[in-house]
Amino acid sequence: MPDTLDDFPARYARTRRFTLGAPASVTVSPDGRRVLFLRSAAGDDPHTLLWLHQDGRERPLTADGPDRPALPPVTGYATDRQARLAAVAADGELWAVPISDERPRRLKVPGPVRDPRPSPDGSHIAYVSGGALRLVRADGSGDRALAEPEGPDVAYGLPEYAATASIGRTRGYWWAPGGSALLVARVDSCEVALRHISDPVHPERVPRPQRYPAAGTANARVTLHVISIDGGKVPVRLPKVAAPVPDAAGPWRDGAFEYLVAADWTDAGPVATVQSRDQRTVQVLAVDPADGQTTVLHTATDPYWVQVPPGLPLVRRDLLVLPAVVNDVRTLRITAGDAEPVTAPDGLQVRAVQGADGGRVWFTASRDPWETHVWSYAPAEGFRRLTDLPGEHTATAAGGTVVLDSRTPEGRTVTLLREPSGPPRAEATAPAPAALPIAVTTHPYGITARPELLELGPDRLAARLHLPSWHQAGDDRLPVLLSPYGGPGMQVVTRAAGWPWEVCQWFAEQGFAVLAVDGRGTPGRGVAWQRTVWGDRIRPAVEDQVTALHYAAKHCPALDTAQVAIRGWSYGGYLAAGAVLHRPDVFHAAVAGAAPADQTQYDTYWQERYLGHPEITPETYRRSSLIPYADRLRRPLLLVHGVEDDNVHLLHTLRLSAALLATGRQHSVLPLAGTGHINNRPGTADTLLWLELDFLRRSLGVRSAADGTKHGTERGQLQPQRS
Template identity: 55%
Template sequence: MELAAFPRQFARTRRFSLGVPQRFTVSPDGERVLFTRSVSGTDARILLWVYENGAERLLAGGDGDRAGAKTGAGAGIGSGSGIGSYATDRHARVAAYTRDGALWTVETVGGDTTPRRLPVPGPVTDPRPSPDGTLIAYVRDGALRVVRDDGTADRALAEPESPDVTYGLPDHTARESIGRTRAFWWSPDGTALLVARVDTSMVRRWHVGDPADPARPPRAVRYPAAGTANAETSLLLITVGGDRTPVALPRTAPEPGGAPAAPGTWRDGAFEYLLRADWDGAAPVVTVQTRDQRTVWVLRVDPSTGAVRPLSRHTDDAWVEFPPGTPLHTGSGTAVLPYIRGDAYGIRIGDVPSPAGLQVRAVLGAVGERVFFTASEEPTETHVWSYTPSATPSAGPSHGPDPRFVRLTDVPGVHTATVGGDNDNGATVVLDSRTPAAHTVTVVRGGEPAGRIAVLTERPLVTPAPVPLVLGARESRGQLHLPSWYEPGAGPLPVLLSPYAGPGMQVVNRAGAWHSVVRQWFAEHGFAVLVVDGRGTPGRGVAWQRAITGDRLTPVLDDQIDALHATAARYDGALDLTRVGIRGWSFSGYLAAGAVLRRPDVFHAAVAGAPVTDRRLYDTYWEERYLGHPDSRPEGYARSSLLPYPSDANGTGTPVRPLLLVHGLLDDNVFPLHTLRLSAALLAAGRPHSVLPLPGTGHLVAREGTADALLLRELAFFREALAAGGRPAAESAAR
């Protein structure tokens, strides 16, 4: 086990993300699969590939691209950063993509598949061919433009009226919080586009600058912090000839039942969020949500007048949650919509609900009337499922009493898929499977494996060996990493908690992801490393996710402490509860800082990276969902803030625990002001602490020379703070 070399490998591979195939597109006939993948597990240049007839073929991405290039390191590859975004026409015969800001196209079939650069000025964003491939729509400088596939007749369809207006680009909330990365959509006949117009003039302007580079001017960012104005998003139908029709989106939703809000309850019925949009047949379908997130309407748009009519309305006393991929309509028009069944986030396909207890994660698509989705029966596993209106024995074994629902994956892990093909020849399913043993991508046609797409990631120098745990009265899922050299009865180890624990993702699963490898690396240096997914994390049901409403910190921290004590009781004598550290980034950085400030009786040291120390200074969509509006519900923000705690503890005899705060100075997700304000409060309260600024770094720390150095700095910090020595030096050298 090469512990010393691991941090460099971790950084060089960008958290083992290089070489992973992604962004799959299945052709309508199911015969071809387009995807992107970097050159290798250590070369970040992104290339566009096609999988066809059991083999991969390079399409585009580097100097010297040529038709028929073979798979392999360096085949057809030259200098350059590779491709950015790509999209295809209806038949996946023409792909448009960006490379270094320029617009390129490539034919995916036929004799001449040489990439062509179209002579339009850059930088180009989000190029998308029309359904027949004869036109390419794209965004430049906030204007939506269209050009012929031969590079002629480049023209603007919509140009911004001011510097604060864009056409065809999502705003910050849509991109970072809602997950909607698109902002224009072609009509099926290619004669018009549905286009989002975003006005950010009312949104607060913040600035991001790097003190390490004072010659570089700060960058202005429109950031909608909790309780402040959001961007205004409207929709237009624009023909390729330039005619415009505004979409008459509703402004506000009526109070549920017509009753006023209860005292102390924040209500805001303005439809400020565009969740989804696309064309369903000849008409667009759009999904909008109110500012308080308690109401969602799915609307069909009349393409000739812009008038809308509701297809469905959804309300909830907490918030309405639409899983990715919904709403969806099958070939016959059957709607696939979210549906809460008992305590499970499920879906309803027409009148048919998903099986009881099944937690639906995402809807993947439909081929004819067959609907594909991902769901969990056990929170640590996610599987691919399908629904067929009439049971088909050849589709696979059903799970549960309803034979129309079939689970397509069986190996424990985290699985997802991209689907396509046609109903007559059967679906083509690209299964993307992460298990403890491997990461594989399998192409399945007609229910049978047809081959694999290569995953080129490097094998980690450290092999994780987590022990799965179910902990405490709430049965929190956890994993414990012990050193491979540790023998039972050898004495207690210092403990290091390494959670995420936020509502955005799980880290306790059977995926064998990079964070599991990092936890094992810390364990090999002499720590018992524990990770726990407590309340608020996805995959455990409605009540579990809503338990953090009104308080983002206390329930999450309580679950970590309960799980820590339960683990120590189970492994009697192995965990030293007088030496407990916690580390984290983003939400878990907030949790780590909160742990040593609120519960220094339990936690003895923390590394807090990019923590949100004041929830009022994070974005509207995430914070108002759980805490409401800060003007009407200030108590939730006060309970969830880290800033009052340093002064509360000053002079009371509460232990002062070592705390290392880390922040990228170019972070425009969690701005550095969070760490700076907490540091100022700690300083004023007389509490020693350390601050590690990362120049030239944003929210994601992946650069070689920074990501590896940060791991080593954390290790040194915890070794000193917790007096962790690990294996004797001579014994380590012998390995």
């Protein structure tokens, strides 16, 4: 580990937030003998490779070498049913990668290639190019289009924007188990508003068009088709409109089934899950591939919104796993064969379903928001928890093999387990040269953070408190920096270490008490907790940060509440800007990155869930936006935004800045050239940490370490704790 904290920002950026060199996208073969995953060769190498673990050893399938061509970085892959052939998309090219000693083959097909997927028997590979779903034999012959777009705004086999950005569906087609046909989504975006994303650094380049469905505007029209490999095409007859939901919250109603939440084709046949525009009704449908008729397997309604956890529904010939809500808990209902349905144990909040293997269902769940564990259910055994260590765990399982991905207070490990029905036996794989092995990826480059985990205030808000390692009782009080996310999309306060811990600790070592808080609306605490932000996405979140700050100061007298700043990105940036606008009496400076300042300009699925329709409930959008309150600013505010952000567009920061200027409010704007919504590039992510630190110190009037603060060190001499 490097010797100074000055090195941390560079390591943070160079390792892409400490994700390089760590396994991702794990696939386990049905017999459990082969495990495939993506990983770069080292923790500072951005070139992603496809790896194979087999017989206790692992090797790269797409690496440089005398017997193998060098593939471009692998951005995605899929395998046939037995995991003996992988289809790889690399730099827009299609590669067939045998899981053997054969060399990968580049298939000469039209590009750029997206989402290639082998047929179950490995004889063909389907892929998307130019909006067409195409098919090629695994040897590269016989390339042809199965479905071609009827216009420039039509695509077959790809998810629409709302699916990838907010719903969580990343696929647009699914093979039939026999390989003779596919269930294919057709997306028509012609009515979706057109935006253009430009690169002002290169004005000679044509702006990139994007169909973006902002709140209250038209969604893409998504239909399903059964397409056989011999060219036949059967449209799926999806339902049009849901019945009204009694006691629906708010005045807006729209029962049109506009969203395809999930789809699959298993041994039970094709299955589709659709949701109404107002998100209050979800239907799970069985599809007859012969004529496209559908049968309703399950209907769920909710007066606010129906939330479908990832991996659900799971439909097999003798197994049906559906989402359910019982006593304010998001759970699941399992029906195996002719047995009576069972639900997860009381109080267990289901986070996601990983799949089913031999009649056993694998899922992740929490009894409290601090930890997420791996569970399984089998009729003969009932419910069983596999993981014990505190933290967050996920798993991929097949054929008696479980690949367990664990983030604990000690860091991250990826472990291969055999025979999960008996006592688990961990098998660590052999490390590849200069690589992080699949089983040991603990804190490769980070600071060792040991935050105090707290429950603050009447609502027992989950919080992490980071103090400088050098701070002792009796030292000067510390300025406070809040570093939340705070939104419905994710938690940052758990017992799982990761880059949020380490970034907070880095700021702490610079002389701050850093507090991260998960407030109302965040996941893991039940349905009612998530509903508390319905109709107002900003003020409850701000008030929770205020409450947590005051209770933390009572708990730890070292916190100086006369010097309080807040920083964040995306929703966290929105929360940071909202904090100085709504509570300048508490917050004295803010850094707001990629903040969605105008709530009418974010996407339909995410915004309408919480705020309704902007034409019917305009007050919820005004109340939740930042721009109407620009005249309230009287604290230093730094707005940061990636110029090429296609999620939270630059227009948000520019419109907020314009409103601030119009009311005479001083502020700073930092545009990040060549940067999108995820800011992890070397030269940008690292420099931004230093710029934030400088801005916060100047805004709060805080001396740097070089100015001779009580711990008596200088910049470049603060020693990180050893991992």
